[in-house]
Amino acid sequence: MSLRISTAPHIRKGVTTQKVMLHVLIALVPCVIAGIYRFGFGAALLLAISMCTAMLAELIFQKLAKKPVTTNDLSALLTGLIVGLNLPPQAPWWLAVVGSAFAIILVKQLFGGIGDNFMNPAMAARAVLLASWPVHMTKFIAPINGNFGADVISGATQLTAINSVNSPLTLSGADLFNHFTGNIPGAIGEVSKAMIVLGLVYLLLTRVITWHIPVTMVASAALMSLILGGDPLSNIVSGGLLFGAVYMATDYTTSPMTKKGQVIFGAGCGIFVCIIRKYGAYPEGVTYAILFMNCLTPLLDKFIRPRVYGAEKKQKEAKADA
Amino acid sequence: MSSFRGGIHPMKRQHGGKRPTRDLPIREFISDSVCIPLGARQGPPSVPCVKKGDAVKVGQPIALPGPGPLGLPVHASISGKVTDVVRMAYTGDTPVMCVLIENDFHNTWIDGIYGQREFSAITPESIIPAIRDAGICGMGGASFPTHVKLSIPEGARCDIIIINGTECETFLTADDRLMRETPMRIVNGLRLVMRALSVSRGVIAIEDNKPEALKSILAASANLPGIEVKKLRTSYPQGGEKQLILTVTGREVPSGKLPVAVNAVVLNVATSAAIADAVLQGKPLIERVTTIAGCVKTPANLLLRNGTIIGDAIGECGGYAKTPGKIALGGGMTGICAPNDQVPMTISTSGIVVYDEEEAQSLDEQPCIRCGKCVGACPSGLRPYILKHYCDEGDLIGAQSEHVLDCIVCGSCSYECPAQRWLTASFKNMKDKLALAAKGGNGK
Ligand code: SF4
Numbered sequence: 001m002s003l004r005i006s007t008a009p010h011i012r013k014g015v016t017t018q019k020v021m022l023h024v025l026i027a028l029v030p031c032v033i034a035g036i037y038r039f040g041f042g043a044a045l046l047l048a049i050s051m052c053t054a055m056l057a058e059l060i061f062q063k064l065a066k067k068p069v070t071t072n073d074l075s076a077l078l079t080g081l082i083v084g085l086n087l088p089p090q091a092p093w094w095l096a097v098v099g100s101a102f103a104i105i106l107v108k109q110l111f112g113g114i115g116d117n118f119m120n121p122a123m124a125a126r127a128v129l130l131a132s133w134p135v136h137m138t139k140f141i142a143p144i145n146g147n148f149g150a151d152v153i154s155g156a157t158q159l160t161a162i163n164s165v166n167s168p169l170t171l172s173g174a175d176l177f178n179h180f181t182g183n184i185p186g187a188i189g190e191v192s193k194a195m196i197v198l199g200l201v202y203l204l205l206t207r208v209i210t211w212h213i214p215v216t217m218v219a220s221a222a223l224m225s226l227i228l229g230g231d232p233l234s235n236i237v238s239g240g241l242l243f244g245a246v247y248m249a250t251d252y253t254t255s256p257m258t259k260k261g262q263v264i265f266g267a268g269c270g271i272f273v274c275i276i277r278k279y280g281a282y283p284e285g286v287t288y289a290i291l292f293m294n295c296l297t298p299l300l301d302k303f304i305r306p307r308v309y310g311a312e313k314k315q316k317e318a319k320a321d322a
Numbered sequence: 323m324s325s326f327r328g329g330i331h332p333m334k335r336q337h338g339g340k341r342p343t344r345d346l347p348i349r350e351f352i353s354d355s356v357c358i359p360l361g362a363r364q365g366p367p368s369v370p371c372v373k374k375g376d377a378v379k380v381g382q383p384i385a386l387p388g389p390g391p392l393g394l395p396v397h398a399s400i401s402g403k404v405t406d407v408v409r410m411a412y413t414g415d416t417p418v419m420c421v422l423i424e425n426d427f428h429n430t431w432i433d434g435i436y437g438q439r440e441f442s443a444i445t446p447e448s449i450i451p452a453i454r455d456a457g458i459c460g461m462g463g464a465s466f467p468t469h470v471k472l473s474i475p476e477g478a479r480c481d482i483i484i485i486n487g488t489e490c491e492t493f494l495t496a497d498d499r500l501m502r503e504t505p506m507r508i509v510n511g512l513r514l515v516m517r518a519l520s521v522s523r524g525v526i527a528i529e530d531n532k533p534e535a536l537k538s539i540l541a542a543s544a545n546l547p548g549i550e551v552k553k554l555r556t557s558y559p560q561g562g563e564k565q566l567i568l569t570v571t572g573r574e575v576p577s578g579k580l581p582v583a584v585n586a587v588v589l590n591v592a593t594s595a596a597i598a599d600a601v602l603q604g605k606p607l608i609e610r611v612t613t614i615a616g617c618v619k620t621p622a623n624l625l626l627r628n629g630t631i632i633g634d635a636i637g638e639c640g641g642y643a644k645t646p647g648k649i650a651l652g653g654g655m656t657g658i659c660a661p662n663d664q665v666p667m668t669i670s671t672s673g674i675v676v677y678d679e680e681e682a683q684s685l686d687e688q689p690c691i692r693c694g695k696c697v698g699a700c701p702s703g704l705r706p707y708i709l710k711h712y713c714d715e716g717d718l719i720g721a722q723s724e725h726v727l728d729c730i731v732c733g734s735c736s737y738e739c740p741a742q743r744w745l746t747a748s749f750k751n752m753k754d755k756l757a758l759a760a761k762g763g764n765g766k
Pocket residue numbers: 699700701702703704706728729730731732733734735736745746749
């Protein structure tokens with residue numbers, strides 16, 4: 001009889017990196033469907049291109065660098081999908097290619113691959129695309145709502161329109177409802193808030209994420225917009241705030257390890273979104289707010305750590321002894 | 323109620339793997355022969371005092387205490403003929419001295435055992451020596467000599483005795499059955515220890531997933547002054563000594579110290595029952611209840627004589643249900659692997675769990691994705707993902723700065739890790755290295 005000898009534990013939860021990524025992909029399905037319904041097959045094509053590019057980029061990079069190929073963990077596929085969902089539906093195909101390749105190669109792999117990147121790859125890609133091709137990245141079209149033969153009409157997001165006149169963002173009832181259901185111009189994935197909330201519920205139920213980051217991010221954004229004289233509800237449903245709070249700020253690698261750290265992280269994201277929206281040069285603050293907090297994450301993890309059992313008393317004792 | 327941080331629910335959907343055995347009464351199984359290891363407990367190995375060919379009775383000393391205060395005698399667990407006294411491989415690398423006995427099936431006990439003594443006839447001073455002479459060590463797994471645990475050092479004080487009936491480990495139901503079937507022995511053991519140390523408060527702590535045990539212990543301890551039964555939230559490792567003390571008393575054992583530093587002593591339920599048998603009946607510790615679970619045909623709770631070959635116990639359970647891939651002594655979170663099924667169980671073997679070939683496979687270690695699950699799970703408040711780097715690099719200083727010595731090797735971090743990282747294994751390794759270094763080796 002040949003028995004395996006190993007150190008305990010002999011049982012594992014059975015949750016793998018791959019399963020975690022799969023859960024997030026599943027959670028994004030409603031957003032994908034809503035995006036395609038609103039913006040047509042062009043949107044579907046963009047998503048496909050960005051996902052393929054991400055997978056290929058990871059595969060080729062790892063082959064060339066003679067590293068083990070890790071495309072099986074699905075994290076590249078997820079990054080690609082998020083890059084795609086962040087694009088305007090009318091974006092040229094190469095924007096998806098550049099975004100995904102940038103995210104995977106420069107932000108993820110060059111820093112050491114999964115787990116070692118300090119910025120969220122999809123977020124960093126969006127930031128770079130926004131800075132390099134602002135026209136392509138902010139040209140939005142009105143939804144066609146399943147009427148796939150219709151002509152596309154380009155329009156500005158509510159945020160851009162309002163920001164340009166610099167008035168506080170306040171949406172009326174019908175507008176609020178349209179924002180919630182995604183019947184507005186915007187990036188493919190972020191328009192339908194209802195679908196994002198659905199994804200959030202799925203992620204919470206499967207315990208992929210906890211409430212800490214998304215809830216504090218949205219709550220602090222609401223509070224901050226109130227302080228800055230805006231309408232909290234309008235701020236929450238507009239732009240990429242919800243999408244960012246649910247799918248991007250919660251990225252394991254680039255968010256803090258402890259619940260306390262996550263609350264601070266989420267709160268920071270929410271505050272900066274509002275500040276950038278109000279005072280920044282760009283209409284949409286979510287990308288930069290999250291990237292900024294990503295950079296603070298190592299610091300948060302350094303200083304916010306669980307108290308070691310029995311440690312504090314030891315110090316006190318040492319003092320008492322001295 | 324205060325509680326420890328972190329904690330997990332291993333095998334939650336399978337009810338901790340306890341379903342197959344929790345409702346099966348304890349059944350005695352005595353095998354044809356036993357192989358009693360003399361160095362299986364903590365402390366110095368006991369010195370054999372029988373030789374090949376000797377006839378022995380149940381309860382007869384076969385080895386005398388090793389040198390020093392930690393020494394314990396070992397007793398024959400069956401009656402019959404000593405077939406050999408020899409060094410044999412056990413679960414560790416170094417072979418240990420073992421006494422092999424062939425059963426004559428007469429079950430002849432040494433004289434003077436069965437008289438149940440009256441409680442009032444027992445003097446407090448006689449209790450701890452009786453515990454030592456019965457060869458009692460911790461039966462929860464650590465197998466630390468109980469008389470040492472009960473010897474409160476000069477200047478220290480003990481004001482609470484906690485009996486650990488949490489049985490938070492997966493698969494195991496032996497303690498649960500013991501509490502349900504013979505609660506009086508457990509309560510008596512506690513009373514005796516309280517008397518020996520003149521402590522007025524005793525707590526029996528049981529997780530809320532064992533309602534029958536709670537009921538039976540409550541009934542057995544009703545109207546006894548100073549004894550409380552506490553129902554605890556089911557969470558692993560609720561039964562970890564430090565975690566249990568925190569939950570029950572709100573006190574935290576200082577890092578690197580023993581429970582007595584916070585005036586507490588913790589004993590396992592089986593140990594408590596063994597104490598009652600030893601003091602009230604003069605019975606040495608020669609048997610224990612062990613859960614046989616996992617990939618065996620009919621899982622069971624067996625009352626096994628010390629030194630029963632695990633293959634014999636598995637045979638009593640109908641044998642393997644599938645080709646075994648791994649056998650571990652103890653539960654799923656902390657069990658120790660047996661090299662084959664011909665090694666004996668001992669007094670600290672709470673379970674024998676067989677894993678089939680598929681369950682024995684482990685997935686490849688993947689890069690850490692910084693998900694924080696390990697940090698959330700750790701009951702000691704460590705940061706396993708960072709600690710692992712130091713341990714992998716063999717950095718003794720770094721590992722200590724990340725508090726590796728406060729790791730209780732509970733396995734929670736590894737259990738949770740989606741990247742399948744061998745966190746606990748590397749911490750255990752590092753702790754062993756440091757222990758070696760502290761002993762004067764160079765730690766390499
Ligand atoms: S094995 Fe050690 S590090 Fe891991 S959870 Fe348990 S105490 Fe914490």
